[in-house]
Every structure is written in structure tokens, then in C-alpha cells.
Amino acid sequence: MPLSILVLYGSYREGRLGIRLADYIVKGLGEAGHDAELIDAKAVGLPMLDKRFSDYAPGEAPPAMAALAEKLSAADGFIFVAGEYNRGVQPGLKNLVDHYLVEYARRPAAIASYAAGRLAGTHSNAAWHVTLSGMGMAVIPNTLTVGQIAQTLDDKAEPIGESGAVLARGLPRFIDELVWWAEGTKAARGQ
Numbered sequence: 001m002p003l004s005i006l007v008l009y010g011s012y013r014e015g016r017l018g019i020r021l022a023d024y025i026v027k028g029l030g031e032a033g034h035d036a037e038l039i040d041a042k043a044v045g046l047p048m049l050d051k052r053f054s055d056y057a058p059g060e061a062p063p064a065m066a067a068l069a070e071k072l073s074a075a076d077g078f079i080f081v082a083g084e085y086n087r088g089v090q091p092g093l094k095n096l097v098d099h100y101l102v103e104y105a106r107r108p109a110a111i112a113s114y115a116a117g118r119l120a121g122t123h124s125n126a127a128w129h130v131t132l133s134g135m136g137m138a139v140i141p142n143t144l145t146v147g148q149i150a151q152t153l154d155d156k157a158e159p160i161g162e163s164g165a166v167l168a169r170g171l172p173r174f175i176d177e178l179v180w181w182a183e184g185t186k187a188a189r190g191q
């Protein structure tokens, strides 16, 4: 049965590269038969956190914040596409994530990290693991780590060369494992 999976990405930079990985994952989920949607923090445009969604009285949250709350609550699982700034997480994605809490509960999260260099965003990957599990998501054991993103996916999010081939081999296993957890937690929630 198709699952509803959200792919969350949060770079606000001009000429950002991680969007290639986010688009590639959305496409891979679609090819695997799932309903996938990119949640691009820059496009959603939430303000720097003042009030969380739950701090608003019913019906009073800004429309974009309320619409995203609905999508998060309806999703079966999440993939966080994590870039790395100064060995930490990207603020745009963290800001979007922090606006919500119960909306993610009891669903699996998968982390796909990347960087321009060879280290593949591993510091950010580890930091997100702590954050997402602390927020109540089941972070799946499998992860994607993509170094040299510009030499791995071209500007149309197509794999390039040997590193692109490695990513293309890894993505189906990554999706399969997320799907396993998403189906299990969906059944456990009685949905």
C-alpha cells in the first residue's frame, strides 16, 4: 500500500546544492510507489521561531503553519535531508522542525546527510539523530551519507559517475527500511 512520506529540507542559500538530494529522494519514493512530497523550509517560509504551532489558539496560527501541521500529522514517515554548517545542523531546517512536536509522534524518521566535501554531513547527521529521537520519532538505523554532492548529483538531480552509482544502489535499501518502520508504526497506531 502506498505510504505518505514527507521529505524535509532546509537550506535557504542561493545556489543551494542539497535540493538535488531532496529531489532525488522524492523521485525515488515515487518510483517505489509511495506518495512523496518535498517540504522545502525556504518555500514554506515560517518565521524565526516565536510561537510554536501548539502555542496558537485553534484556528489562529498562520495559514502556512497550520497547513504544514496537517501534512505532518497525516504523514506515515519523514526523511530529513540534512546539510551541515560549521559541524552543526542547518538553521532553516531546525527552525521549521521546532515549530511542531506532537505532529511527528510515533512515526519513523530517516536521515540523509550531504556536504560539498567528502565528510558527507556526518556531524549534522548525528546531531539530527539525537534531536529527532528526542522529539518522539523512531530514527531508523539505515542512513544515507552523500559526500561531494555536486559530483554525485547533477543540477537535474540525476546521479553522476561512481558516487552517483553508489547513491543509486543505496537509495532503494534506505527507502525499504523506512517503509518497514512506517508500516509497523502505522499498524501500531491502528491506522
Ligand SMILES: Cc1cc2nc3c(=O)[nH]c(=O)nc-3n(C[C@H](O)[C@H](O)[C@H](O)COP(=O)(O)O)c2cc1C
Pocket (backbone or CB within 6 Å): 011, 012, 013, 015, 016, 017, 018, 019, 083, 084, 085, 086, 087, 088, 114, 115, 116, 117, 119, 120, 121
Ligand atoms: C556557513 C557554512 C558552513 C559550512 N560548514 C560545513 C561543515 O561544517 N562541514 C561540511 O562538510 N561542509 C560545510 N559547509 C559546506 C557545505 O557542505 C556546502 O556549502 C553545501 O552545499 C551546503 O548545503 P546547501 O548547498 O544545500 O546549502 C559549509 C557551508 C556553509 C555555507
